[in-house]
Amino acid sequence: MAIRKDGQNSFSRTTLADVARESGFSPSTISIVLNEAPISRYVAAKTKEHIREVAKRLDYRPDAFGRSLRKRRSHTIGVMIFDISDPFCTLILQGIEKSLHSTEFLPFIVDAHNQREQFERYLAMLLEYRVEGLIVVANWLFIDIETLSELERHRVPTVLVGSEMRSGPLGSVLVNNEQGGYLALQHLHSLGHRKIAFIRGPRQLWDSSRRWDGVLRFAAEVGLKMPKKWVVELTGSSESNSSFDEGRSLTSTMLQNDAGFTALLAFDDLTAFGAVRALRDFGRSVPEDCSVLGFDDVPHAALFNPSLSTVRQPMERMGSIAVGRILNEIQQGGEVAPGKGRVDLLPPELVQRESTGAIHPTSKILARKIGKI
Amino acid sequence: MAIRKDGQNSFSRTTLADVARESGFSPSTISIVLNEAPISRYVAAKTKEHIREVAKRLDYRPDAFGRSLRKRRSHTIGVMIFDISDPFCTLILQGIEKSLHSTEFLPFIVDAHNQREQFERYLAMLLEYRVEGLIVVANWLFIDIETLSELERHRVPTVLVGSEMRSGPLGSVLVNNEQGGYLALQHLHSLGHRKIAFIRGPRQLWDSSRRWDGVLRFAAEVGLKMPKKWVVELTGSSESNSSFDEGRSLTSTMLQNDAGFTALLAFDDLTAFGAVRALRDFGRSVPEDCSVLGFDDVPHAALFNPSLSTVRQPMERMGSIAVGRILNEIQQGGEVAPGKGRVDLLPPELVQRESTGAIHPTSKILARKIGKI
DNA sequence: CTTTCTTATTGAATCGTTTGAAAGATCATG
DNA sequence: CATGATCTTTCAAACGATTCAATAAGAAAG
Numbered sequence: 001m002a003i004r005k006d007g008q009n010s011f012s013r014t015t016l017a018d019v020a021r022e023s024g025f026s027p028s029t030i031s032i033v034l035n036e037a038p039i040s041r042y043v044a045a046k047t048k049e050h051i052r053e054v055a056k057r058l059d060y061r062p063d064a065f066g067r068s069l070r071k072r073r074s075h076t077i078g079v080m081i082f083d084i085s086d087p088f089c090t091l092i093l094q095g096i097e098k099s100l101h102s103t104e105f106l107p108f109i110v111d112a113h114n115q116r117e118q119f120e121r122y123l124a125m126l127l128e129y130r131v132e133g134l135i136v137v138a139n140w141l142f143i144d145i146e147t148l149s150e151l152e153r154h155r156v157p158t159v160l161v162g163s164e165m166r167s168g169p170l171g172s173v174l175v176n177n178e179q180g181g182y183l184a185l186q187h188l189h190s191l192g193h194r195k196i197a198f199i200r201g202p203r204q205l206w207d208s209s210r211r212w213d214g215v216l217r218f219a220a221e222v223g224l225k226m227p228k229k230w231v232v233e234l235t236g237s238s239e240s241n242s243s244f245d246e247g248r249s250l251t252s253t254m255l256q257n258d259a260g261f262t263a264l265l266a267f268d269d270l271t272a273f274g275a276v277r278a279l280r281d282f283g284r285s286v287p288e289d290c291s292v293l294g295f296d297d298v299p300h301a302a303l304f305n306p307s308l309s310t311v312r313q314p315m316e317r318m319g320s321i322a323v324g325r326i327l328n329e330i331q332q333g334g335e336v337a338p339g340k341g342r343v344d345l346l347p348p349e350l351v352q353r354e355s356t357g358a359i360h361p362t363s364k365i366l367a368r369k370i371g372k373i
Numbered sequence: 374m375a376i377r378k379d380g381q382n383s384f385s386r387t388t389l390a391d392v393a394r395e396s397g398f399s400p401s402t403i404s405i406v407l408n409e410a411p412i413s414r415y416v417a418a419k420t421k422e423h424i425r426e427v428a429k430r431l432d433y434r435p436d437a438f439g440r441s442l443r444k445r446r447s448h449t450i451g452v453m454i455f456d457i458s459d460p461f462c463t464l465i466l467q468g469i470e471k472s473l474h475s476t477e478f479l480p481f482i483v484d485a486h487n488q489r490e491q492f493e494r495y496l497a498m499l500l501e502y503r504v505e506g507l508i509v510v511a512n513w514l515f516i517d518i519e520t521l522s523e524l525e526r527h528r529v530p531t532v533l534v535g536s537e538m539r540s541g542p543l544g545s546v547l548v549n550n551e552q553g554g555y556l557a558l559q560h561l562h563s564l565g566h567r568k569i570a571f572i573r574g575p576r577q578l579w580d581s582s583r584r585w586d587g588v589l590r591f592a593a594e595v596g597l598k599m600p601k602k603w604v605v606e607l608t609g610s611s612e613s614n615s616s617f618d619e620g621r622s623l624t625s626t627m628l629q630n631d632a633g634f635t636a637l638l639a640f641d642d643l644t645a646f647g648a649v650r651a652l653r654d655f656g657r658s659v660p661e662d663c664s665v666l667g668f669d670d671v672p673h674a675a676l677f678n679p680s681l682s683t684v685r686q687p688m689e690r691m692g693s694i695a696v697g698r699i700l701n702e703i704q705q706g707g708e709v710a711p712g713k714g715r716v717d718l719l720p721p722e723l724v725q726r727e728s729t730g731a732i733h734p735t736s737k738i739l740a741r742k743i744g745k746i
Numbered sequence: 747c748t749t750t751c752t753t754a755t756t757g758a759a760t761c762g763t764t765t766g767a768a769a770g771a772t773c774a775t776g
Numbered sequence: 777c778a779t780g781a782t783c784t785t786t787c788a789a790a791c792g793a794t795t796c797a798a799t800a801a802g803a804a805a806g
Contacts, residue, residue, distance in 0.1 A: 015791095015792060015793085016792065016793060016794095017792080025755075025756090026755070026757080027756090027792090027793080027794090028756055028757080028758095028794080028795080029754085029755060029756070031793065031794060031795085032755090032794090032795090035794080037794085037795085039754095039795090042752085042753050042754055042755085043753090043754065043755080044753085044754065044755095047755085059526075061500055062501060062792085062793070063442070063501065063503065063791090063792050063793070064438075064498075064501040064502045064503065064793095065437075065438045065442040065447070065502075065503065065791080065792075065793085066442055066761090066791070066792030066793035066794085067792075067793050067794075068761090068793090069439055069760090069761045069762065069791090069792080069793075069794095070760070070761050070792080070793050070795085071761085071793080071794065084457075084463060084466060084467065084470075085460075085463050085467055085672065087458075087460070090457060091458065093457060093484075094457065094458055094484075094486075097484055097486070098486075101491070106483075106498055107483075109482040109483075110479075110482075111466075111467075111470055113467075113470070113471075118474070125437075125479055127434055128434050128435060128436065128437040129437045129438075130436065130437065130438065153432075244676050270676070273676045273678075274676075276678055277676070277678060280678065299458065300673045303617050303643070303646045303647075303650070305646075305650060305653060305677065305678045306678075388761095388762060388763090389762060389763060389764095390762080398785075398786090399785070399786050399787080400762090400763080400764090400786090401785075401786055401787080401788095402784085402785060402786075404763065404764060405764090405765090405785090408764085410764085412765090412784095414783095415782085415783055415784055415785085416783095416784065416785080417783085417784065417785095420785085435762085435763070436761090436762050436763070438761080438762075438763090439761070439762030439763040439791090440763050440764075441763090441791090442761090442762080442763075442764095442790095442793090443762080443763045443764045443765085443790075444763080444764065444765095444791085445791065747806105748805105748806085749804100749805080749806075750803100750804085750805075750806090751802105751803080751804075752801105752802085752803080752804095753800100753801085753802080753803095754799100754800085754801085754802105755798105755799080755800085755801105756797105756798080756800100757796105757797090757798075757799090758795100758796095758797090758798100759794105759795090759797100760793100760794085760795090760796105761792105761793090761794090762791105763790100763791090764789105764790085764791090765788100765789090766787105766788100766790105767786105767787085767789105768785105768786085768787075768788100769785085769786075769787090770783100770784085770785080770786095771782100771783080771784075772781100772782080772783075772784100773781085773782080773783095774780090774782095775778105775779085775780080775781095776777105776778095776779085776780100
């Protein structure tokens with residue numbers, strides 16, 4: 001379309017050579033000035049000014065490919081998300097982005113949609129783009145040892161966020177699930193609940209057993225009985241709202257078997273939403289007739305009706321810690337970093353909202369009975 | 374660390390030259406074979422096989438920078454998200470990713486965090502990475518004409534998703550807001566509601582007036598009265614959950630002034646969640662005492678308690694249509710594409726769930742009065 | 747007047763890949 | 777046996793930037 005006065009077709013963008021020609025200096029000088037390289041100290045102030053002016057006028061933008069090729073650096077960090085529609089991932093992602101913002105790195109985000117095939121395809125692409133570090137945000141861990149050892153081979157500093165590998169050399173950053181489970185049950189217990197139903201996480205998920213360990217630890221400490229009829233387990237399909245649906249149907253089933261529990265501890269917030277729905281369908285209101293406690297503290301937990309009490313994972317912080325560790329490893333220059341394979345366990349935090357409340361055995365049940373008479 | 378048998382430090386990855394040396398053929402041949410270029414037809418089958426074997430053995434991966442530099446193509450589409458934590462954006466993003474998956478393009482996703490400064494910084498970076506197309510997912514439009522004309526200058530095919538520019542040459546893909554507004558009010562009206570409160574979108578947002586136009590059109594058709602006391606407006610802060618908070622407080626205020634409305638039409642789902650909360654705090658239950666209708670159909674709308682009736686935007690489809698248009702423009706090769714500046718308006722769909730219901734003036738109000746006596 | 751130092755700028759090689767042109771074979775055709 | 781035609785492979789020049797080593801001019805020092 002438009003032809004510039006130098007006769008060049010404007011579709012080919014302005015290059016360093018263009019600026020050189022236009023300003024009368026060599027490409028070397030232009031590069032040195034625009035990058036404020038150390039030797040630019042010796043470039044005459046007038047020259048600098050002139051070059052900058054010309055560069056601006058021609059709207060010069062250095063080409064990332066030429067630059068990265070020469071410098072052998074991409075200035076990007078790969079971020080592999082397992083499922084970007086999971087609000088859990090979203091917040092971690094925000095933490096990552098915010099921390100990366102003040103650095104020279106650009107996040108290269110891809111979403112595996114919970115599919116291994118995509119995971120591998122995107123991984124290959126990230127490697128072709130020579131990402132200097134890799135953050136894997138795994139809400140729901142389907143990758144196994146094999147895939148992981150593959151990650152290891154690439155000699156790209158890698159950190160796993162939100163999930164832990166049982167073994168292996170990969171570092172990870174996640175919440176202390178054991179402690180979270182402990183806190184959760186402690187909360188319900190402290191409100192007076194003794195008949196508690198549980199929806200455990202899926203068996204395949206390593207984190208879910210850690211969480212359950214915490215629950216068991218507290219139960220043992222106070223001698224709480226946990227009848228089998230009130231302990232159920234998610235299957236762990238990777239579909240989007242499956243934990244809501246499963247939470248709902250599992251709760252429904254439990255209610256039909258023996259509705260005598262006064263509190264329910266769900267594996268995560270979505271499961272808890274499902275449980276609340278089932279309870280309501282059954283005619284029981286939350287928290288008056290049954291308390292419900294979630295896990296994660298996704299953004300909508302506070303907006304829910306009733307707002308959901310939950311155990312918060314410090315998701316943004318997890319993201320920024322992951323970035324910190326990656327940056328560290330990069331600076332080590334590929335040497336065996338000191339903290340490699342380390343696991344950062346962050347403390348969870350109990351957030352009490354409306355969905356849990358103290359049990360009022362006398363007053364409430366009495367009031368009911370009277371009402372019925 | 375590990376030293377390969379060819380004596381090279383394994384930190385420098387295998388390059389085309391490595392494969393050439395190892396296989397005994399020239400780099401040209403390697404490139405031709407691995408890319409299955411047209412001339413590879415003439416390469417002996419045995420050679421091909423051998424080269425492929427060696428490439429695999431050395432775990433050769435073509436360097437994206439070298440390649441893109443030479444081919445002058447990046448094979449990436451920039452995706453600028455205004456706020457990735459907004460579930461509205463998330464779904465559009467999924468649509469984009471899914472459509473891009475079957476193509477040769479990789480999405481390069483960045484999140485502007487609703488800040489103009491970030492928007493511009495990331496835009497510059499995307500341009501340095503020579504994205505071949507740009508999709509801007511704008512849930513909440515803060516960019517003005519100036520920034521937009523800047524977009525135009527770069528000669529990168531660009532499509533705006535989820536928002537419309539009042540003017541300007543940029544194409545966009547979005548829901549038919551006018552029709553959505555019409556459908557929304559029609560729904561409430563058909564349920565028998567005549568006293569309806571409205572929470573309009575922020576004034577700065579062009580889309581929100583389109584939506585309001587639709588509301589007014591229906592109101593005019595049926596002669597509905599819309600007293601000023603029941604029409605309020607969001608201010609449009611760009612903070613994360615602000616529309617929930619605003620929805621809540623605005624509803625609260627209306628309830629205190631005159632609680633006589635039997636239905637409420639919210640600008641979007643989050644606002645609706647806030648309204649439900651305010652109504653409940655005021656002692657009114659949804660939908661029995663007041664119906665609430667949202668807009669968007671974010672993923673959590675179905676999980677909410679009560680599940681939210683809303684006007685759905687086909688977000689995934691919006692994403693994939695945007696991709697289709699970008700791909701088209703790219704194929705046109707930078708020529709003035711035929712559909713440039715075109716606006717695709719997609720039909721909204723009313724989703725009835727639990728938060729809206731028919732009005733029962735006699736039965737219900739009567740029942741109350743009797744109860745009180 | 748030569749030597750050394752500082753200031754100011756540039757030449758040329760390089761990163762890893764692709765690709766049009768060309769070169770060497772092999773083989774049939776007139 | 778020259779002349780193409782058909783295979784098979786390679787040469788060498790890009791792409792756009794960075795950077796080391798080199799050049800050149802002037803000033804200061806001996």
